[in-house]
Amino acid sequence: MRVRWLSSAVWTGHPRIGRALALLAVTIAGVVIGVLLGGHTSSDVGPFRATMTITPTLTGDTEVDIPPLGALLLDSHDGPAHLTVRLDALDRARTQALITDPAGISRASQNAVTDVSSGLVRLVLKTTGMAVVCTMILAALIFRRIRQVAITGLLAVAVVGATVGSAALTLHRDALSQPRYDGLLAYAPTVVGDAKKIADNYGAYADQLQKMVGNVSKLYASVSRLPVFEPAPGTTRVLHISDMHLNPTAWEVVRTVVEQFQIDVVVDTGDITDWGSQPERNYVASIALLGVPYVFVRGNHDSEATALAVAGQPNAIVLENGIVTVGGITFAGIGDPRFTPDKQSNASDSIDSEETIDEVTGVGKQLAETIDKQLTKINVALVHDPLSAEPLIGHCPLILAGHRHERSVTTKTNADGKTSMVMVQGSTGGAGLRGLESAEPLPLAMSVLYFDDQHTLQAYDDIRVGGTGLAQVSLERKLVLPPVLATPTPTATR
Template sequence: MDGRSSEDEAAGTGRDPAGRRLLRSSGSAVRTAVTSTAGRRIGTGLAVLAVSLIGIVIGMLLGGRVQTDIGPFQAEMAITPSVTGETRVNIPPLGSLQLDSHQGPTRLTVQLGSLDQRRVEALIDDPASINRASQSAVEDVTNGVMRVGLRTVAVAVLSTLILAALLFRNMRRVAWSGALALLITGGSLGLAALTLRPQAIEEPRYEGLLVNAPAIVGDARRIANDYSKYAEQLQRLVGNVSQLYTTVSALPVFEPAPGTTRVLHVSDMHLNPTGWQVIRTVVEQFNIDVVVDTGDMTDWGSEPEASFVGSISVLKKPYVFIRGNHDSPTTAAAVARQPNAIVLNNSTTTVAGLTIAGIGDPRFTPDKATSPAGSGLSKETADQLIATGDQLAATVKASPTPVNIAMVHDPSSAGPLDGVCRLVLAGHTHNREVRTLPEKPGVPPTQLMIQGSTGGAGLRGLEGEKPTPLTMTVLYFDQQKLLQAYDDIQVGGTGESQVSLERHVIREPAGVNPSAPVTPTPTR
């Protein structure tokens, strides 16, 4: 020890213990103040961020949607938060399809609603409007997306400002919340726009009944390319159907006499609205008395498809219909509600002096592709179709008035009608064919006329290398209600042909009295 006291040490070092304590306490106070200030700022920032996010979500859910028209559809567009960016198109009750259309935490939902009947009829009335509608549909979607985007940003910022004002009661924090909401919402939508993938439309994911769509539609890219060419051709063709008159005037072989009844045979529309325009043009220009339809007006027979039948009433002519294998009872009921329509199901009717018998297809197989008559049929199905023909044959025999036309959907049902009815009309195969059923001695032959597809087979008709043409037939009956001639009309098709008409005159075989009544004979 050097014998110095603690006071001497303190004096020797020049330090005062009280001063040291003061310095320590001052430093601690400064550190505490700094720490608490930083904590408050972080807490305030987190609170502002939380309020902004909550305000954005509330705004999107409450107001991030707009009503818009897309072509003839009434639709609703909405932007909502999502973990991954996508576009979802809901088509109730058929299901929905999803597209990986963009990146970012936003989802665009398009809810297709009802069809506007007036706009649908306008499209049918004016072929050129189909092209305008397809072009305006793209503009409708673009305008709708821009409107819903701007509305979403505005509503998200507004709801955030209101929420911040209620919680903070501090103008600076309210302003920061609104600015942050604008930055997040605008940035998310900007990211979606910058990462947009238009090719996503070629790679949809289906849900609900639409999972069957790829089997029907096939390669979307090929059909889209084909349809653009086909649509251009059809617009030119439909607008120029007046060429039919020119063709008719060059056919001196057959001149319909006064009192002739004209029947238009159509079949297999498969939801193609262009077919209605051609039908309406032919009905007016050929002065058609009755339209007969051998089925497959729809593809799936669903409730939304039932609106397609509304164009029947526009024709203002009797419309006789039987179900095809793609038509459901819902479809038949929708047709029956049309004021000028008659649905036959193993029954008869008399219109324009003609007695017509018809029966619907016994099957409901909307998921089946079209196949030639009799090919690929199981024995059970073949027996079912023949039994359907037997039922109609019995109805024809029991009719108090001679039946002039019998209608079946599948030609496989026509066999039992041989010798029972002079004329049998069918469809189903999408391939026009006329043939005489096996003749029976002393009995006028039975003619089987198979129609092609008046709707060009719908979307199915675009899956091949060349689109399926639209076909229909005008049948001419004399005053004795016997078929005298028929015109096969084809719109579209291969090559440069726009509209073609082939006239055929019926010539009775030697030794057959055309006015002799048909004597029913055993069919099996």
């Protein structure tokens, strides 16, 4: 039975107009169905597996989904097509290949734009084909005439072509520097700063990224140029990192150092995340891939959820005014008492009140009391803020901290004449996204500490890898010499 629901009402007075409207209505319906069914494709963009999707809309625009952080909303174009790009995951095999092959990193950087363009071309072709097929099937069911079916097929091609053309003609080329944020990324303007400034700097970062990661392979070779120090049998190697701030690149650098320097224990003095949110716990899953014990204390950007996520890793230990012995080294640690991401601005990170100072130094006093109660010697104390280290001077020979994103090593003496070495680590994550904002971005900083069989620090390597825009690797070894005692001046005798 032939369907005539379109003709009965319209074709009576104006048959040609009625037939044209019917053909157009079927075409639009078929195109919409085709776009919904086939308007998506997968594409490899460097190490990422991306899904691109076109959906009918009246406003256009582009949405970049970055699970679990949220989305970037770009006013990229006008017209009846909305583009969604979802960065599903990093492909482990491709990522590892890029990290270990500097030439591969270079090729990925150079081909990124081509990868995206190729994905969009495939998406348009697939969507057009599915729209034409669905339109012609719908027309065959309704009209059951080859001529009308052919006409709707041609109209479908024209509709899709007009949609793509309108998007190209209304393309807003500055949309990337003016994004809107959704989900956790809604906080990004506070963390990141000026979007256009970062977009500009990111171009330089992308150009140098392959060099930065590729140069990690030079770390081990650099040892031959360091001061003479041959770790004796029984030496324990501890890697000190801090302030990762969700930088995914940092994990690959850390893992390279763990493998090349035969690290026994990794110590993290906090701020592994930015917001301490539940979705960020996926970031800490890389801890398990290191394959060595991981000792952690919370920073002011880490929540209780962060600590639980870290503690959930099979090789991780979270210290909260606690003691643990790993690799023969006995650590005491306590987390930062603050949680600043829930404040209104980054100004809360600064120490600007007596109450805050008392709070931060107070946890150092708690840890000092815990250390003094121990019957065994504590080799290393872990805190996040260097202010918390002050009450620990003289209670432990070595104190590790972070927070300031700047490396420093000092020896301090308390009122009783007892000394401690205080090592403040730079940012192993290059301050995360905020590292893109500076004209001279922070390098990825970490240190390898060498302890002898008596658990005394003998030497340490300060490692600095590139940064967001830099491509150099530096490694400086320093020996820890025992204090030189003053020699009494002989007194002349008569």
